Amino acid sequence: MDTAAKLDAEQVVENEKARVREQFRAHFNTEGNRKYLETEYREYLDNRYQQLLDGTAVSGPPDKQTQGDKRYPDIDTADYPAKENPEYALAISGGGIRSASFAIGVIQGLRNRQPGKDSPSIFDKLSYLSTASGGGYAGSALSWYQRKFNFFPFGDRSSFAGSQHNGCRENRTLNYIRQHGKYLTPNQLGGASLIGTVLLSIFHALTAYTLLICFLFMALMLGFNLVPCLFDFCEPGYFSTQTPHGKSRAEFFGSAVTLLVVTALAFGAATLAYGLRSFAWRGQELKYSFRLQIQKLLGNLVRALAAALVLCALPFVAELVYPSSGDLWNDSMIGGASLSSILGVLVSLRTMKSDSDNNKPPGLIENLLSSLVVITLILVVLTASYLLAEFLLEVAVNNWWGLLLWLPALGLTLLFALGVNINQISPHKMYRDRLMETFLKDPDVHAQSDLQARGQTADAYLLSELVPEEGEEQDNNWTPYHLINTNVILNNANHPKYRGRMGDSFVLSPYYCGSNATGYVPTGDFSDGKLTLATAMSISGAALNPQSGVSGIGKTTTPLVSYLLAFFGMRLGFWALNPNRTDMDIQVQKPNYVRPGAANLLSFGHEEASTFIELSDGGHFDNTGLYELVRRRLPVIILSDGSADPDANYDDFGNAVERIRVDFGVRIRFPDPEFNLWGMSPGSAALDAPESKADSNIIGEQKEQLAQRGYAIGDIVYPAVGENKAFVGKLVYIKATLVDKLPRDLYAYKAANPEYPNQPTSDQFFDERQFESYRELGYQLTKQFIQDDQAMRQLP
Numbered sequence: 001m002d003t004a005a006k007l008d009a010e011q012v013v014e015n016e017k018a019r020v021r022e023q024f025r026a027h028f029n030t031e032g033n034r035k036y037l038e039t040e041y042r043e044y045l046d047n048r049y050q051q052l053l054d055g056t057a058v059s060g061p062p063d064k065q066t067q068g069d070k071r072y073p074d075i076d077t078a079d080y081p082a083k084e085n086p087e088y089a090l091a092i093s094g095g096g097i098r099s100a101s102f103a104i105g106v107i108q109g110l111r112n113r114q115p116g117k118d119s120p121s122i123f124d125k126l127s128y129l130s131t132a133s134g135g136g137y138a139g140s141a142l143s144w145y146q147r148k149f150n151f152f153p154f155g156d157r158s159s160f161a162g163s164q165h166n167g168c169r170e171n172r173t174l175n176y177i178r179q180h181g182k183y184l185t186p187n188q189l190g191g192a193s194l195i196g197t198v199l200l201s202i203f204h205a206l207t208a209y210t211l212l213i214c215f216l217f218m219a220l221m222l223g224f225n226l227v228p229c230l231f232d233f234c235e236p237g238y239f240s241t242q243t244p245h246g247k248s249r250a251e252f253f254g255s256a257v258t259l260l261v262v263t264a265l266a267f268g269a270a271t272l273a274y275g276l277r278s279f280a281w282r283g284q285e286l287k288y289s290f291r292l293q294i295q296k297l298l299g300n301l302v303r304a305l306a307a308a309l310v311l312c313a314l315p316f317v318a319e320l321v322y323p324s325s326g327d328l329w330n331d332s333m334i335g336g337a338s339l340s341s342i343l344g345v346l347v348s349l350r351t352m353k354s355d356s357d358n359n360k361p362p363g364l365i366e367n368l369l370s371s372l373v374v375i376t377l378i379l380v381v382l383t384a385s386y387l388l389a390e391f392l393l394e395v396a397v398n399n400w401w402g403l404l405l406w407l408p409a410l411g412l413t414l415l416f417a418l419g420v421n422i423n424q425i426s427p428h429k430m431y432r433d434r435l436m437e438t439f440l441k442d443p444d445v446h447a448q449s450d451l452q453a454r455g456q457t458a459d460a461y462l463l464s465e466l467v468p469e470e471g472e473e474q475d476n477n478w479t480p481y482h483l484i485n486t487n488v489i490l491n492n493a494n495h496p497k498y499r500g501r502m503g504d505s506f507v508l509s510p511y512y513c514g515s516n517a518t519g520y521v522p523t524g525d526f527s528d529g530k531l532t533l534a535t536a537m538s539i540s541g542a543a544l545n546p547q548s549g550v551s552g553i554g555k556t557t558t559p560l561v562s563y564l565l566a567f568f569g570m571r572l573g574f575w576a577l578n579p580n581r582t583d584m585d586i587q588v589q590k591p592n593y594v595r596p597g598a599a600n601l602l603s604f605g606h607e608e609a610s611t612f613i614e615l616s617d618g619g620h621f622d623n624t625g626l627y628e629l630v631r632r633r634l635p636v637i638i639l640s641d642g643s644a645d646p647d648a649n650y651d652d653f654g655n656a657v658e659r660i661r662v663d664f665g666v667r668i669r670f671p672d673p674e675f676n677l678w679g680m681s682p683g684s685a686a687l688d689a690p691e692s693k694a695d696s697n698i699i700g701e702q703k704e705q706l707a708q709r710g711y712a713i714g715d716i717v718y719p720a721v722g723e724n725k726a727f728v729g730k731l732v733y734i735k736a737t738l739v740d741k742l743p744r745d746l747y748a749y750k751a752a753n754p755e756y757p758n759q760p761t762s763d764q765f766f767d768e769r770q771f772e773s774y775r776e777l778g779y780q781l782t783k784q785f786i787q788d789d790q791a792m793r794q795l796p
Helices: 009-028 031-038 040-054 098-108 136-147 169-179 190-226 245-279 288-321 330-359 363-400 404-418 428-439 451-459 496-501 524-527 535-540 558-567 595-599 626-631 650-663 695-704 744-752 768-786
Strands: 090-094 126-132 481-489 503-508 511-513 518-521 575-579 612-617 636-641 668-671 711-718 727-735
Touching: 009 511, 040 288, 040 727, 090 098, 090 136, 090 451, 090 626, 098 575, 098 636, 098 768, 126 136, 126 626, 136 428, 136 481, 136 535, 169 428, 169 636, 169 695, 169 768, 190 245, 190 363, 190 404, 190 428, 190 558, 190 595, 245 768, 288 363, 330 363, 363 404, 363 451, 428 451, 428 535, 451 535, 451 727, 481 535, 481 626, 496 503, 503 612, 503 668, 511 524, 524 668, 535 612, 558 595, 558 636, 612 650, 626 636, 626 650, 650 668, 711 768, 727 744, 727 768, 744 768
Parallel strands: 090 126, 090 636, 126 481, 636 727
Antiparallel strands: 481 503, 481 612, 503 511, 511 518, 575 612, 668 711, 711 727
């Protein structure tokens, strides 16, 4: 077996790029492209690339330029890496159905040729495709239809919007996607099915964890009876010791206090021993290894103190809610537990919506309120489990048939905790199926057929099938090599970089899967070789997940909210065996509510070497899709950014730029004012108005907050690394923003929907007009870029 887990990222990238270059060369080096390669592309390598290095590609050559005046004087034109063929890549950002709709329009626009030229389009030059989150919807559809069925899925070139008078499958496929923007609630299932599936996950998780905690409390109750208790609280007092419940609570409280005191004494003894040890060394430094051991021990003792305090509080809470003199298992308890469950679900859904619409860290007041609600819910759950444990023990002691009740209770616990695959039960599977039925429909199946017929072909289509098998002859079914970006959650990582970012970039691709933190394996060895394109697409879009958030921030990254989401099974992510554990039998090692579920609930795991890793939304690490393309040092990258950015802060882009600079030493800059980022900001068109523009036009641009243009062009400055020479690449950044000279229906949609084109990501229910408004915007902005001769001259 190929032990790719021993390969580092550089080796994996080198192997992958060699294979992709060979396949692209066979696809691109045709008779029709020979003229372009021999003339235009050669002219770029010989002349225009030097102008880029000199800084004169946009402004033109100055009257006199010295070596010091050049923009990149230390970079040699001979070191440009793509000497035989152009190497273009397309990155599609996250943003749910909004980003997918916008990206479809961008992809359509990239298929247009530059006016007056017969050279291949930018789309024809693409060798790589990188998608994150919702961008993966459009990217996966492109890869699926081009590779499997050999046709472009987003409309015929002559009518990219699709037409009822043209029944070709290109237009039929686009029309199908357009009419199914409400993909989570297909007509054959409706909203009730969505709610039912979420409730199924909640029921399983709530039952499994409640029963597990219940049996844990039962073990503690029995264990406390076997261990001498330092304190006796059975005298008349807070608890009604005349009843079995009151007596057991008093005994439990006494044992918990004993545990608390013993733990506190151990903490004091450790600190005292540490102090005496330092004195005994007479001024010499204590060994580093000893200091680390003491620090680790003190941390564990603090956790034990917190757990003991919770145990001490439980009998009091139980007595407050359900007095020992009353009926233990009454309707009010069931109602309280049910109410807490409903409240927990509502809080989880509210957290999901808030985090999807805002990737900024929560404020102090918001944190305090969220923490208070979550702590209350956790206390309710623990109390219910405690009372259930009391009930089972009481029945077993007072009734001959009590032990018989334990058997089904224990069996039910084992069934839910160990026998359920949480990947199959969580909302992830439903989310996967709905995406698959919309974006990976079999084109030979009628649009009104049942859902199973629409998605059956894609259901078994492996991610590794997107490329020819080794030794297989190249065919005409070319599609850019697809990098599907996800995030491996590492909030407990040993490395501070991964821990601070809450994860690492984990790529799913046809050849390799893995990350720097975990290592890499061939895709055929990952997830038992059964990773499908549909599953990879849905993992990349798993926005709601504990211990993760956009760019590693947000309320869902906090421990308390993460606990709540995990307890109620509210996760779209996917558990998989760590790539460095391919020696384990995945048929035996299935993710369940004990491992890794309960460990995750208690904030264990999520380390680089954990047996199970959890993969979540690619936007939780990089929402642009740029990171993995820059890792591969690609010379030209087109970015389709359909993320929500109403304040034009470029948060997602800024996060990607920072991580790219820190990890790869690559700088992304926009040195030419004619194509800088400011020109894409709402209102920039009016602020930069020429004198010849009428006042009425300027007022209209201010009212509509129009931007100068929908694209920016920057430099990607790659440093010399090992045998790779330094060079400068180009980044074309196409962003969802309103500009002048768009179709009138887009301005009308803006008037009716002021948030457009930055409507919240929580809106995953697009109708035809909403879908079309974003698709057409992406197409028109890209078309304007293609028609800009000054912009196009900067690209090979």
